[in-house]
Amino acid sequence: MINMEKALHIVDQYKDLKGGLLECLHELQHIYGYIPKETIDITAEGFNISRAEVHGVISYYHDFRTKPHGKxxxxxxxxxxxxxxxxxxxxxxxxxxxxxxxxxxxxxxxxxxxxxxxxxxxxxxxxxxxxxxxxxxxxxxxxxxxxxxxx
Ligand code: FES
Structure with missing residues (x-):
């Protein structure tokens, strides 16, 4: 289970910024090593967009991943x-x-x-x-x- 408090703080930090969604996703990945699925809901909510839109951005950019790396x-x-x-x-x-x-x-x-x-x-x-x-x-x-x- 991930530390959701940290994720909420990151979403809060970027949700009102222009282009904040990409920054937010980069920060989530930086902190967790990937973008945990639990953070997708709060990201969608924070940015007032659908989960599908968040998934769309994640899958468009090759740098984002939704699973931890292998060894x-x-x-x-x-x-x-x-x-x-x-x-x-x-x-x-x-x-x-x-x-x-x-x-x-x-x-x-x-x-x-x-x-x-x-x-x-x-x-x-x-x-x-x-x-x-x-x-x-x-x-x-x-x-x-x-x-x-x-x-
Ligand atoms: S095209 Fe492969 S390193 Fe530039």
Whole structure:
């Protein structure tokens, strides 16, 4: 169970600000690590919009998530430069290896898309638990994942 008092305070802080909904959702995610479903009702109420509208905003922006991350978080760049250097094949390999689709999370693993790490010259790029890896091939990924899981 999450601390609802904190969530109410955050909603209160942003509900009257222009563009406050995005700020509020970012803050909720910053505090809890994700946007807990219990906070969606109070967010909708606070901003005087429907729950569906709050869900709409959450699903529109790739950065928001409604579940806690798995222990290992894998993020792969899906933007143009990385695609031109094989990120699509890499993504398919990673999906198969992890048994997850993009955006899915289990207790152990999370797989997320990123739209440019700002490291395009060394494409394709991916991040494992916050560490950026450049020019990653399929075999590289297998080794990186092993190392990360064992550490
Ligand atoms: S396109 Fe992948 S890092 Fe920029």
């Amino acid at each position: 290992t978080v894998v993020r792969i760049c899906q933007a143009e430069a990385c695609q031109a250097m094989g990120s699509r094949a890499l993504t398919n390999h990673v999906k198969e290896k992890l048994g997850l689709d993009m955006g899915e999370t289990t207790e152990d693993l999370t797989l997320e898309p990123v739209y440019c790490f700002g490291n395009c010259a060394l494409s394709p790029n991916m991040e494992i638990n916050g560490k950026l890896h450049a020019r990653v091939g399929q075999d590289d990924f297998d080794q990186l994942l092993m190392k990360e899981i064992e550490s």
